[in-house]
Amino acid sequence: MTLPAEPAAPPAVPAETPVLQAVDLRKHFVTGSFRRRALVHAVDDVNLSLHRGRVVALVGESGSGKSTIARLLSQLLPATGGQILLHGQDATARRRPAFRRYVRRVQMIFQDPFGSLNPVHTVRYTLTRSVRIHQGRLRGAELETALTTLLERVQLTPPERYVDKFPHELSGGQRQRVAIARALAADPEVLLADEPISMLDVSIRLGILNLLRDLRDRLQIAILYITHDIASARYFADRTMVMYAGRIVETGDSESVTQDPRHPYTQLLVRSAPDPDDLDARARGARGEAPSLVRPPSGCRFNPRCPFATDVCRSEVPPLMPVGEGREAACWGYSDRPDRPRLGDVLDAYGERPSIDVDLLHVGADAPGTAAVETKEGDR
Numbered sequence: 001m002t003l004p005a006e007p008a009a010p011p012a013v014p015a016e017t018p019v020l021q022a023v024d025l026r027k028h029f030v031t032g033s034f035r036r037r038a039l040v041h042a043v044d045d046v047n048l049s050l051h052r053g054r055v056v057a058l059v060g061e062s063g064s065g066k067s068t069i070a071r072l073l074s075q076l077l078p079a080t081g082g083q084i085l086l087h088g089q090d091a092t093a094r095r096r097p098a099f100r101r102y103v104r105r106v107q108m109i110f111q112d113p114f115g116s117l118n119p120v121h122t123v124r125y126t127l128t129r130s131v132r133i134h135q136g137r138l139r140g141a142e143l144e145t146a147l148t149t150l151l152e153r154v155q156l157t158p159p160e161r162y163v164d165k166f167p168h169e170l171s172g173g174q175r176q177r178v179a180i181a182r183a184l185a186a187d188p189e190v191l192l193a194d195e196p197i198s199m200l201d202v203s204i205r206l207g208i209l210n211l212l213r214d215l216r217d218r219l220q221i222a223i224l225y226i227t228h229d230i231a232s233a234r235y236f237a238d239r240t241m242v243m244y245a246g247r248i249v250e251t252g253d254s255e256s257v258t259q260d261p262r263h264p265y266t267q268l269l270v271r272s273a274p275d276p277d278d279l280d281a282r283a284r285g286a287r288g289e290a291p292s293l294v295r296p297p298s299g300c301r302f303n304p305r306c307p308f309a310t311d312v313c314r315s316e317v318p319p320l321m322p323v324g325e326g327r328e329a330a331c332w333g334y335s336d337r338p339d340r341p342r343l344g345d346v347l348d349a350y351g352e353r354p355s356i357d358v359d360l361l362h363v364g365a366d367a368p369g370t371a372a373v374e375t376k377e378g379d380r
């Protein structure tokens with residue numbers, strides 16, 4: 001199924017102070033028993049900024065730390081180190097009232113719309129609860145208006161067709177729309193969307209991405225879009241950050257990162273689209289597997305799989321270095337050190353030159369803007 005090439009729209013607002021920022025964010029999980037205690041280095045030294053009306057995609061294969069970042073930013077997990085800033089101010093919520101205030105600004109959308117909605121409650125119950133938590137004890141006509149507004153905002157129209165349904169009476173896409181409406185009841189500034197389409201039927205994924213894009217544009221919400229699928233990042237996100245084994249290895253505007261990847265890992269990731277976990281299968285053997293996060297490789301964590309790794313890659317962690325306008329890659333190959341690796345044509349090591357064809361955008365659907373199609377009765 002071919003989709004029209006429609007890269008992410010340019011930002012509606014100029015860059016300004018980030019709404020939400022992670023500064024040197026770190027999460028090490030303690031696992032094992034007392035005697036065999038081990039630390040999982042899930043996230044190390046991650047910096048990211050979310051701006052009003054812009055989407056940042058966080059892309060990487062399974063286990064790279066993407067969901068941990070979302071849970072840290074939502075403050076469902078305490079960080080081991082680093083800071084979370086909301087409008088430039090430390091936002092660490094140490095007590096419940098502060099956490100409530102934070103959650104009003106920063107809402108999360110989960111991967112599984114089947115698990116995130118209580119099956120015994122109607123849409124009315126779910127949304128009313130969220131409205132009352134975040135907007136006060138609305139009743140009668142006022143409450144009805146609030147519910148109608150939320151359902152219309154997620155394009156579940158006419159609202160009366162959906163408001164008294166139970167989750168099992170809705171399609172996966174409709175359930176995800178209800179989950180998004182529940183998040184919108186808080187009138188958030190930030191949505192953290194953790195793989196919001198990966199559990200949905202391919203035919204309705206594009207509808208959900210278009211809805212999120214609409215919220216970005218109309219409500220100027222800042223969105224963190226977590227995905228395995230670098231092709232959907234190109235379609236949907238203004239900027240893309242690539243994560244490998246707990247660290248950010250490349251950042252830049254989505255079009256450049258996906259069409260002209262600079263870090264050897266991003267090049268592999270692009271080549272493995274649409275299934276990044278296929279990357280393991282392709283690179284295993286000759287290049288080894290994704291590293292253990294209990295004992296991550298020293299230096300660049302990608303070095304055991306990188307065909308150009310040299311001693312410096314094995315001993316020193318590469319910082320993010322400029323590799324173009326607004327672009328950075330954490331690879332010594334872009335430094336001016338005399339002992340840097342010579343990247344050469346790194347892609348030859350793995351085969352043909354990668355590029356993301358929009359056909360690889362396996363979100364499915366015949367055309368963008370399919371929200372209305374999805375909400376028809378047929379999508380049950």
Ligand SMILES: Nc1ncnc2c1ncn2[C@@H]1O[C@H](COP(=O)(O)OP(=O)(O)OP(=O)(O)O)[C@@H](O)[C@H]1O
Pocket residue numbers: 029030031040041042060061062063064065066067068069293
């Ligand atoms: N509560 C936990 N205790 C111990 N280790 C954990 C915990 N949660 C996550 N991890 C580990 O942290 C690492 C990063 O996990 P995370 O779920 O953030 O990755 P991910 O990129 O989101 O993967 P996926 O796409 O499969 O969800 C993994 O090695 C995982 O096993």
